[in-house]
Amino acid sequence: MDTLKYALRFLTRAKAYTLISLSGLAFSLACSIVLLRYIHRELTVDAHCIHPETVVVPLREANGAVMPSATMYLDSVYFSDEQIAERCLVVPNEDAFVLYKNRSYQADILAVDSAFFRFFAYPLVAGIIDLKEDNAAVLTRRFAEQLFGNENPLGKVMNYDGKLIVVKGVIDEPSCKTTWHFDLMVSSKLQEWSRMNIEMLRVLSGVDLDAVNRVSSIYRKSEYYGLTREWFVPWKQFYFAPSVFLKEALMNHGNKAYLLILSGVVILLLTVGILNFINLYMVMMMKRSCEYGIRKVLGMSHRTLFASIWLENLLLTAASLFVAWLFIELTAVPVTRLLGESVGYTSFDGWLSLGILLLLPLLTSVYPYVKYAYRSPVTSMRNVSVRYSVAARAALLGVQYVFTVLLVVLSVYFICHFRFLTHTPPGFRTEGILEADLQLESRNYADQTPETEKALRERKGRISKALDECPYIDSWIYSSYSDFQISYKMKIINDEGVTIPMPVFYVPSRFFDFYGLEVVDGKLPDEYYDFSMVLNESAMKAFGYTKCEEAFIRGEAPLWISVRDGKVTKGGIEPMPVEAVIKDCFFGKLTDGIQPVVFSVGAETDDERISMSVKPGKEKELMNYLRKAVKEVYGTEEFDSVWLSDLIKEQYAYDRKITTVYSVFAFVAIVVSCMGLFGISLFDIRRRYREIAIRKVNGASAPDLYRLLGSKYLKVLLASFVAAVPLAWLIINHYTSGFVLKAPLSPWIFIVALLLVAAVSLGTLWWQVSKAVRINPVEVIKEN
Incomplete structure (x- = not known):
């Protein structure tokens, strides 16, 4: 004392x-x-996972891209049935839309089976956590308040992709940070899904994962993706797994x-x-x-x-x-x-x-x-x-x-x-371009009927007409900044057998003029169904070409797959002439430098986001015009939009x-x-x-x-x-x-x-x- x-x-x-x-x-x-x-907080992600030490996720590498996968897509069986205690399938649907009282709401949706809640524990706010019924839905508290305000959400009926779903429960965010981020969950039995499944496996504690990976992680040739390999990571490591990226997966990933x-x-x-x-x-x-x-x-x-x-x-x-x-x-x-x-x-x-x-x-x-x-x-x-x-x-x-x-x-x-x-120009036009998702439609077309498809086309047509008549737009195109982003590479082979991994961008012919990409050799192809090849200057140099007339390339694996009259066609595996060469630009971050790029030029598709070239000084008027147009078609003024210049900065x-x-x-x-x-x-x-x-x-x-x-x-x-x-x-x-x-x-x-x-x-x-x-x-x- x-x-x-x-x-x-x-x-x-x-x-x-x-x-x-x-x-x-x-x-x-x-x-x-x-x-x-x-x-x-970063090191304790998914603390709400139940026995995470026994949960593993299959990863697949194809064309240089690594993404979560499912055992159904693997070329071999690496676990016996006795080694797997339980499976859980997840179908991610990002930027989907649900209808409630004739109003469209954008939502990130996970389609899961009932096993999901035996892998992860969420605080229950109201109702029950049960997706055994095909039309059941579980909402997060935040999304329930957005849709229903102070009303009791239980028993509310919504429309998702033409199917009626009923709210069975409301959950809250766990106290820890989570890998999954979503607004609502629906049953995986609701419909046939066009998206790839992601699978989690609960294996027995004695399984030697290293021994399994020594066998699975060997490169093998696949029919559609060239050389691929698979391996399995524990759920505790998945958050920091290197190069794992899948935008549609609604997943957070860490950076060690x-x-x-x-x-x-x-x-x-x-x-x-x-x-x-x-x-x-x-x-x-x-x-x-x-x-x-x-x-x-x-x-x-x-x-x-x-x-x-x-x-x-x-x-x-x-x-x-x-x-x-x-x-x-x-x-x-x-x-x-x-x-x-x-x-x-x-x-x-x-x-x-x-x-x-x-x-x-x-x-x-x-x-x-x-x-x-x-x-x-x-x-x-x-x-x-x-x-x-x-x-x-x-x-x-x-x-x-x-x-x-x-x-x-x-x-x-x-x-x-x-x-x-942020101040070095990328080499293509970025100012005055607005990218927006004006078609508030589901991207899942597996269960489309002729009637629903006709209604879908009619709504898309009304949006297109509104854009054509807009006095504040110089031009518009079905395109997204994702067309510029280098996500994975495919092996491209020239006529002399030189093989170089390159990113392949799938774009319409109007793409180059819209973004101000300069053609230095050859002529851009006209709009038609089949695909044509265009290279940038770095790709020409990498292959040793000086003129596009002498350039012929193909993919080691199919560059595209099309279905006509029930017949599957694999494209790009035969040598194709290079139609044009464009000036080098920074497609991606400046720190990666200028990379060789292949453009696969084909028909314009209306399933993409829309990019608009805005007249100077008319930005505010354009946004008001678009809100009015979307409301007339979908009953809501809310839509996702971003300026391309901001997207470029956001990558940094x-x-x-x-x-x-x-x-x-x-x-x-x-x-x-x-x-x-x-x-x-x-x-x-x-x-x-x-x-x-x-x-x-x-x-x-x-x-x-x-x-x-x-x-x-x-x-x-x-x-x-x-x-x-x-x-x-x-x-x-x-x-x-x-x-x-x-x-x-x-x-x-x-x-x-x-x-x-x-x-x-x-x-x-x-x-x-x-x-x-x-x-x-x-x-x-x-x-x-």
């Missing part, structure tokens, strides 16, 4: 140092806790590289905060050095000394932790925008806080204890008036600034890199996240470091007031005193910068090693970072030095 009173009395007496130390540690802890909570980057930021921030805390605490300890020497003479044991130091650190840590959580609560909204999602409170928060309270005081107490426990009482008593540990404080401050400068350099580079990515969302995270936390690191600099300089300069007074009496000028008092800290900053530059260079080069195009790592990036840190830090120091320079020598000498 006496030790606690003594600790509290000392901390309240050293108000300035206590406040600075507490604030710096609180900011550092707040930022680290925010990032650690996000990392924990991003988590590693955030972990690095946590380490840097914690290091800055802890070093700042230790350095300031050592300053407070030095003010009591003589007192510690006297107490050791009077018999204070090592245990008592450590208890005193640990208790003071515990009180400071507890207060800092309280302020940190208060800061987290106050900044919840901007933090959600920063991370892209909200992170709710869980038991992890309590364990994390407890771990900080237990470990951090021990960590920060070691250095002060070692320094004072084994020092003789005489040295401790002489230390205040004779000599101070200037070198140790400067070293700790220097290491702290190394990490600060490192964060700032990385932040400045990532800002430059992001601007480079990951780069924007990294840039924002580093910029925000680099600023925090600067603030924390400046707090440490302020506290240390406050102690050092006040200790030299008598020296300053004597120098002023002997004729020292203000510039002389500024150099005397500030040169030491300037040297520390410069030394930290020199140490941080190679570290930053290594990290940036490692991060961008796989980029074909990237922002150059120019010297001015390091100079800007140095000037930024120096301006803020020396600005903090300037106030202290100016105050010392203005002292009255007579008063100081009298007091001393």
Whole structure:
């Protein structure tokens, strides 16, 4: 109890140092806790999965693309029936539409069998979770409120794809982050589905998955997709499985590289905060050095000394932790925008806080204890008036600034890199193009009757007519930005047998003119049913062609499959002439560079989203016109739309996240470091007031005193910068090693970072030095 009173009395007496130390540690802890909570949320995805260690998912690689699959599509049986306890099939239907009271609502739908709820547990809000009946449906709370408001949703009847479905239950989102994201679930028995199934298998715990994958993951030739292979991943690994992407699967996927980057930021921030805390605490300890020497003479044991130091650190840590959580609560909204999602409170928060309270005081107490426990009482008593540990404080401050400068350099580079990515033209038209889904129809045509198909065509025709008559559109086309996105590659073979994997884009002939793609050789084909081949310049160079007249290519596997009069035709497996060559563009992210591309040009299909070239200044009028047109056909003004320029920028969302995270936390690191600099300089300069007074009496000028008092800290900053530059260079080069195009790592990036840190830090120091320079020598000498 006496030790606690003594600790509290000392901390309240050293108000300035206590406040600075507490604030710096609180900011550092707040930022680290925010990032650690996000990392924990990513690492505990699908905690609502029932016995996830026994659930596996088959993956299939075809044409370089990896996607979840089902055993029914695999070429062999890799598990015996005795090894599989249960199966669950899921049919994803993204951007589908349901009708309620003659109004169309866009929804992400999962068609599942009843086994789904034995794989995943969801909180039940109302009704029952049961999809045994063919027309049963289970809604999320959010979607139920959107459709029915405050009305009881149970028993409500909706129309999906011409079928009536009845709401049997309402579920809530689980507390954890989930892989599946959907608005409602329907029974997989509702109809025949035209989409590919995704399957989850519950296998027995003794199954050797590695042995199964050694057999299944061998490349085999398939009839339609060339070389393919399959393997199985545990559900716990599926969220981070590399290259797994299927837009229609309504699945979230994680990025381990991003988590590693955030972990690095946590380490840097914690290091800055802890070093700042230790350095300031050592300053407070030095003010009591003589007192510690006297107490050791009077018999204070090592245990008592450590208890005193640990208790003071515990009180400071507890207060800092309280302020940190208060800061987290106050900044919840901007933090959600920063991370892209909200992170709710869980038991992890309590364990994390407890771990900080237990470990951090021990960590920060070691250095002060070692320094004072084994020092003789005489040295401790002489230390205040004779000599101070200037070198140790400067070293700790220097290491702290190394990490600060490192964060700032990385932040400045990532800002430059992001601007480079978003301001470099891709080579095709992006401005003034609106992409919209104006046909609020289901994409499942398996159960279409002649009557429903006729009604479907009539609605599509009305939309097309409205677009033709729109005065705010220069031209429009059935096309989507997905036509530009390089998702997977197919092996393309020329007439000399050269084989190169290339992405194949399936586009209509109007595609090139609409997006301003320049033809450099040959002539674009006219609109007709059969497909024609067009290459970009990089593809021509890759095959060694100089003119399109000499170019002939084919696919190793069918490039398209068509059905006429019940007869299946495989196209693109015979050599076809290249009709035209277009100028190279960045089809995809700039970091991937310009890639060779094959365009398979065919007839325009009305199943695609619609892209419109908008007349300048008529954007608002166009949106009002489209809302009116859609309402006349589908009874709702809501439809999905996005500007192509925004879509181009959105593909760099990951780069924007990294840039924002580093910029925000680099600023925090600067603030924390400046707090440490302020506290240390406050102690050092006040200790030299008598020296300053004597120098002023002997004729020292203000510039002389500024150099005397500030040169030491300037040297520390410069030394930290020199140490941080190679570290930053290594990290940036490692991060961008796989980029074909990237922002150059120019010297001015390091100079800007140095000037930024120096301006803020020396600005903090300037106030202290100016105050010392203005002292009255007579008063100081009298007091001393």
